[in-house]
Amino acid sequence: MNPPAEMSPPVATETQSMTSDPSHLGALGNNVPLKAAPPNTTGCSWLVVLAAVAASLSGLMLGYELGLTSGVLLQLRGVLSLSCREQELLVGSLLLGCLVISMAGGWGLDRYGRRWAMLLSGGLVAGGTLLLLLPASLTTLSLGRAVVGMGTALSGTAACMYIAEIAPRERRGLLVTLYELMVVVGVLLGFGCSYTFSALPNGWRYTFGLVLLPAILQAAALFLLPPSPRFLVARGDSERAKEVLALLRGMASREAVEEELRDIQAGLKEEAEHGFRELFSDKANLRWRLLMGVALVFLQQTTGQPNLLSYASPLLRSVGFHSDAAANLASTGFGVVKVVGTVPAVLLVDRVGPKSFLCVGAVAMGMSLVTLGVVTLQSHTHLTSLCQSPVGLNHTYQGQNLNTPSSGLDYGSFKLITPPPGESQWNGSDPAEALRTKKEDAGMGSGVRGRGHMKWISLVSLLVYVAAFSFSLGPMVYVVLSEIFPTGIRGKAVSVVSAVNWATNLLMSMSFLSATERIGVPNVMFLYATMSFVLLVFVLLLIPETQGRTLEQISKELAKKKQLKVRFWRRVQPQETLFTIHKTPELSTLTPQPLTGFA
Incomplete structure (x- = not known):
């Protein structure tokens, strides 16, 4: 990821809107109840549910690619006689693509929007999959997996943000949870397809190719879905954002739509006041x-x-x-x-x-x-x-030709001198x-x-x-x-x-x-x-x-919470303590016992 990886937009309060979330990692953050927000009267139209399901197909694709890895690896290492390092490269290439896009994909999301990012990611998944279907070689397989990794990670980032930004406040956690559920369902499908096609000649090609189905389905659905209201506000098109909100909220009153629009504007203003350096x-x-x-x-x-x-x-x-x-x-x-x-x-x-x-x-x-x-x-x-x-190297036949179902050849005439597949x-x-x-x-x-x-x-x-x-x-x-x-x-x-x-x-x-x-x-x-x-x-x-x-409340407590600092490479003086506790007046005093020695 799982995940590597593994392993994944945050919860929003009534004045909060979403920011760049680099991967599916933030998806489950929306399961947290929005206790700070009062009951909302905004509606949730069928269009919101349809959009959430379509965007959640990104999670299905990511989970599928993660799940198929182990089964396909068993077939490919026999076909290509892969060494340890080559197998690790084949597995890690998907994660390398995810890492690259997690560091570079946020800019494109903010500039071109969530829907177009998902469309682009669908193209990356399709292109990478076509590379995987070419004549097998470690180079094409690793490159194809890296491109697919970029596509699935970018799609996951955009999907989580898109769902969180179109969903009404009281349904946000439930709808974003669809993404994580799709991820685990995708993992199950990846394992299942690897098993189903493991006995077929070139079965790994079928396993790789099936991801094209959700990619095409998602791309077709995205052309029918509205853009994110928050993205429109960030681009300065508040009137269009208001129209989209009214469409997404169905029977919601005009006042409720305008209030939600003001919340989005306030959230964007608050985010603009914080720079990246503040994190450090x-x-x-x-x-x-x-x-x-x-x-x-x-x-x-x-x-x-x-x-x-x-x-x-x-x-x-x-x-x-x-x-x-x-x-x-x-x-x-x-x-x-x-x-x-x-x-x-x-x-x-x-x-x-x-x-x-x-x-x-x-x-x-x-x-x-x-x-x-x-x-x-x-x-x-x-x-x-x-x-x-x-199959070892000193066998009388090469594993690439005879010892794998992918070869499509009959090993019956060799069974007297070598064990058949699965018994070695x-x-x-x-x-x-x-x-x-x-x-x-x-x-x-x-x-x-x-x-x-x-x-x-x-x-x-x-x-x-x-x-x-x-x-x-x-x-x-x-x-x-x-x-x-x-x-x-x-x-x-x-x-x-x-x-x-x-x-x-x-x-x-x-x-x-x-x-x-x-x-x-x-x-x-x-x-x-x-x-x-x-x-x-x-x-x-x-x-x-x-x-x-x-x-x-959580943020306020963490902002005041005492820190535990440990000194290194200096002898502690007789009246000095190893740990320094920084306290605030609201917190009770903690006096550790004096320690001597090296810290």
């Missing part, structure tokens, strides 16, 4: 808040979710699912769990609060990763690399290992039952991990991000945090296979588990409880 200043504790947001998305990605999503099928093969079809089918369960796990987050976030979800999710993720690490430690997984081709172990150069694998698949051999139990324990652990992420870190990180920054600078702050999110997602995905090759799968799982518990401590100590508070 001590004003209203903004620098501390920015560091909090950056640390939160960094920890979100370093718990391993983008890797376990992108490399789900190879990982499942390594723990006992000894065929591409079996591994792809098992990984399809991840998509189902992601959809189911998102539902309680949407329904209960207003009652429970994001902090509680984050804590429970971090514990569940940490425990499931520890279990997965222990199981893989007891199996052969830690002795082999996840990135090795199912990762390192096919060892005949004894291949024979052991065949016995495992047939249910024979010593210890097979134990290893059979291990693969199911591994699958359950991964499903628990995915479920925990789906109801906690997946949506709740961006709920918190939408709440901890002031209204006028929130869009700029989320832009910075989003770029860090994509960069961390890219770094994690580009190093996963190399890390498993160097230190083994169990140690990687234990490392991710450690980061989950670090995240738990971080949330408990530093993330504020926002449940039941308005955005203004």
Whole structure:
């Protein structure tokens, strides 16, 4: 992302309007109740619902591209005999495109509008997909994935902003949630299509090509939809914005439309008063808040979710699912769990609060990763690399020609000298290992039952991990991000945090296979588990409880909140403390015990 990545416009109060949100990362921030706003009498016409559904197809495309990665990777590494680094490049190219557009796409959104940005992104997705359908090579596949990544990220940014800006205040959270639901549905479809086409010759081409359907459908719908009223106001066309608002609000009174127009104008004026440099200043504790947001998305990605999503099928093969079809089918369960796990987050976030979800999710993720690490430690997984081709180089035939369904050739005449596809172990150069694998698949051999139990324990652990992420870190990180920054600078702050999110997602995905090759799968799982518990401590100590508070109350408290500064590289004097607490008169005094030593 998930997401890398992962991993994603903020909530608006009655005087707030949306700013540049670089990715889908801000989508779930709108689940937060608008407690500061009085009941609204504006309407919600059928046009708003249609526009929200059409824009949410951007989430479907992004989720689909994320979900298909692991299954397609199993096929392509046999077709192209990809090394570890080449597989990481193929996976990371999509995230690289997302990172590039997250840093450069905001300008185009503000200049040309949300609808035209979604149309442009549809063209990028179509162009990148056509590159993927060309004769297979690492260069064309990586370039095509990067272009598709740019398109899906730009589309997600524009879609979230567009929905938030056309939706009435009391329906904004519900309508923007459609985007996140589309993302997880897209992930499910990506896993499912990878499994469906895995047995077909060149099945990966069909999997890549199916994304053209929602891209074309969205482009056709966008020509019929109105522009964003907020964009029109920003361009100085208030009269046209008023007409669009009246169309979107249906039966709403003229006074209600004019009041909403004034709110948009006030929000834009407030945003213009805040510069980008303020994010890095001590004003209203903004620098501390920015560091909090950056640390939160960094920890979100370093718990391993983008890797376990992108490399789900190879990982499942390594723990006992000894065929591409079996591994792809098992990984399809991840998509189902992601959809189911998102539902309680949407329904209960207003009652429970994001902090509680984050804590429970971090514990569940940490425990499931520890279990997965222990199981893989007891199996052969830690002795082999996840990135090795199912066929070794010393076999009498090349995997590109005979060992993959994509080749379309019959391997029957070779079955006496080599194992058929799906029965070869990762390192096919060892005949004894291949024979052991065949016995495992047939249910024979010593210890097979134990290893059979291990693969199911591994699958359950991964499903628990995915479920925990789906109801906690997946949506709740961006709920918190939408709440901890002031209204006028929130869009700029989320832009910075989003770029860090994509960069961390890219770094994690580009190093996963190399890390498993160097230190083994169990140690990687234990490392991710450690980061989950670090995240738990971080949330408990530093993330504020926002449940039941308005955005203004949260921002005011964070602006006054005491900071914890740690001095480094200087000896602490006898009457000095290691920590300096900056207090405000409204807060109670905290006097730490004197410490001596090096700080």
